[in-house]
Amino acid sequence: MKNPMDQSTIKRINRARILKVFRDHEIIQKKDLAEGLGLSITTVTTNTRQLIEEGLIEETGIAESTGGRKPVVFKFNKNARVSFGVEVTPRMVTLIMTNLVSEIMEMVKFSIEGMTLPQALKVVETQIDRLLENHEIEKQDCLGIGLALPGSVDDGQKLLLNSPNLHVSNFSFEGFEADCGIEVFTGNEANLAAFAEVILGTVKPIKNAVYVSITDGVGCGIISNGEVTKGFTNSAGEFGHMRVSDGPKVCSCGRTGCWELFSSERALIQGYNENAAHAISTLTEFFDAYAQNDHIAIELLNRYIAHLAIGIENILLGLDPEVIIIGGEMAVFLKSILSSEESKEHRLIFSEIAPLSAVLGSSLLPFKAMFGF
Numbered sequence: 001m002k003n004p005m006d007q008s009t010i011k012r013i014n015r016a017r018i019l020k021v022f023r024d025h026e027i028i029q030k031k032d033l034a035e036g037l038g039l040s041i042t043t044v045t046t047n048t049r050q051l052i053e054e055g056l057i058e059e060t061g062i063a064e065s066t067g068g069r070k071p072v073v074f075k076f077n078k079n080a081r082v083s084f085g086v087e088v089t090p091r092m093v094t095l096i097m098t099n100l101v102s103e104i105m106e107m108v109k110f111s112i113e114g115m116t117l118p119q120a121l122k123v124v125e126t127q128i129d130r131l132l133e134n135h136e137i138e139k140q141d142c143l144g145i146g147l148a149l150p151g152s153v154d155d156g157q158k159l160l161l162n163s164p165n166l167h168v169s170n171f172s173f174e175g176f177e178a179d180c181g182i183e184v185f186t187g188n189e190a191n192l193a194a195f196a197e198v199i200l201g202t203v204k205p206i207k208n209a210v211y212v213s214i215t216d217g218v219g220c221g222i223i224s225n226g227e228v229t230k231g232f233t234n235s236a237g238e239f240g241h242m243r244v245s246d247g248p249k250v251c252s253c254g255r256t257g258c259w260e261l262f263s264s265e266r267a268l269i270q271g272y273n274e275n276a277a278h279a280i281s282t283l284t285e286f287f288d289a290y291a292q293n294d295h296i297a298i299e300l301l302n303r304y305i306a307h308l309a310i311g312i313e314n315i316l317l318g319l320d321p322e323v324i325i326i327g328g329e330m331a332v333f334l335k336s337i338l339s340s341e342e343s344k345e346h347r348l349i350f351s352e353i354a355p356l357s358a359v360l361g362s363s364l365l366p367f368k369a370m371f372g373f
């Protein structure tokens with residue numbers, strides 16, 4: 001027999017379920033809340049009273065009465081708390097501040113080229129202080145800072161175990177947390193992007209999917225039964241480093257023939273720069289050249305798509321997901337280039353929150369306990 005849950009666990013779960021309804025609906029009647037969740041009016045009243053005290057909801061009188069007593073209606077104060085999401089890539093940091101319903105209130109991007117990770121984090125800390133001050137938000141109303149990192153992460157220890165792309169290993173974020181004075185949460189960028197797809201994306205009803213995040217590298221997040229699967233050592237989904245070639249080119253992980261050497265953004269940009277007369281640094285520049293029938297860009301993209309397909313076929317063979325979600329800035333371009341037949345053949349769909357999936361996923365981490373995601 002299962003152990004009965006203790007009272008405090010039940011209370012915590014009820015509170016999270018109620019808050020989740022507020023997150024989804026913003027305005028709701030007390031009786032709908034009780035009926036929808038199968039809770040007694042007393043339980044709902046105890047919780048709503050507490051949430052009003054905490055400033056998370058307020059009573060509002062806009063519902064039409066259908067006769068009898070005027071219905072009690074609550075409104076969610078979606079701006080009562082905020083969280084920060086930070087995506088760190090080798091070249092850029094993207095920082096967002098969101099409210100409780102994941103609306104982006106601020107977004108800052110800055111280059112970290114030539115900076116060490118501690119230097120980049122110092123800039124993040126300064127930007128966070130500035131944003132809180134601009135919006136007159138107290139630190140206690142900020143529920144945390146989520147970090148989306150390119151590499152394997154020990155979430156519990158707030159440790160970046162290994163990131164070949166950032167050239168760090170066993171990097172602890174406890175110092176950063178102490179400097180900011182705000183709780184810090186960490187996660188692998190592809191896993192967080194997959195998490196964002198589950199909570200915010202348009203693929204919500206899909207329970208089994210693989211998210212392929214194409215950025216400077218290629219990371220994947222595996223969604224199984226509606227949850228992100230991290231594996232025994234927290235490193236599931238490292239398909240970017242599966243061998244797809246016996247070529248001699250060395251990957252950032254130290255091995256050769258890895259999929260990301262052929263299917264990352266960097267592969268496309270470097271490939272172009274090795275062959276063309278002028279250098280480019282962004283995908284937009286690459287696809288501008290492609291649109292102008294630049295033969296180097298056309299040839300490279302064809303080769304790129306062929307390599308992308310090899311990896312995707314391997315994932316389909318191994319995991320048989322309902323769909324493969326393509327994320328990263330690349331999703332925006334590939335969506336317009338691949339035909340619907342090609343996409344269908346490989347069960348591809350394109351993220352509608354790309355290229356912000358990972359940073360949105362990181363901004364959700366501080367809300368996990370509150371809403372019970």
Ligand SMILES: [Zn+2]
Binds near residue numbers: 241251253254255
């Ligand atoms: Zn590799």
